[in-house]
Amino acid sequence: MICVCDTPFDPGHELKAFENKADAAGAIVSFLGRVRPEANDDPVKALHLEHFPGVTQKSIEAFAVQACQRWPITQHLIIHRVGMLAPGEPIVFVCVGAAHRREAFEAADFLMDYLKTKAIFWKKEIRDSGARWVEPRGQDHVDTQRWSSK
Secondary structure (H helix, E strand, C coil): CEEEECCCCCHHHHHHHHHHHCCCCCEEEEEEEECCCEECCEEEEEEEEEECCCHHHHHHHHHHHHHHHHCCEEEEEEEEECEEECCCCEEEEEEEEECCHHHHHHHHHHHHHHHHHCCCEEEEEEECCEEEEECCCHHHHHHHHHHHHC
16 A cells, blocks of 8 residues: 555554554564654754655655565555655655565565665655655665665
């Protein structure tokens, strides 16, 4: 399941629901990304995420299909927020179920790398010093590149 939403979600509730549905999984890996309270020693007041409805969802679905083709995962969940978010709020949640831990870890890592660098989102940090658009870091691209060699 994939959800791009403008409303808050409860990661604990989502994980519990995922666990209840993942009967065939011997391993479940989850990742929660939250809005950072500061960037470069400058307090962050908010993070605003924009997207193309429908297009963003389809791009994420394509990454999920790739993950399912690469690893024998039994189930996945991707939730990504859009709109205005406060520091500490959940922004992204990924759960992967698989028969074994290695597949679950790798598939979750793959999905997060692609969400960070390839998913169609525009992020703007609102700080005390002003607003600025956020791009993936160089290391984010390095992390994503490693999947093209496997």
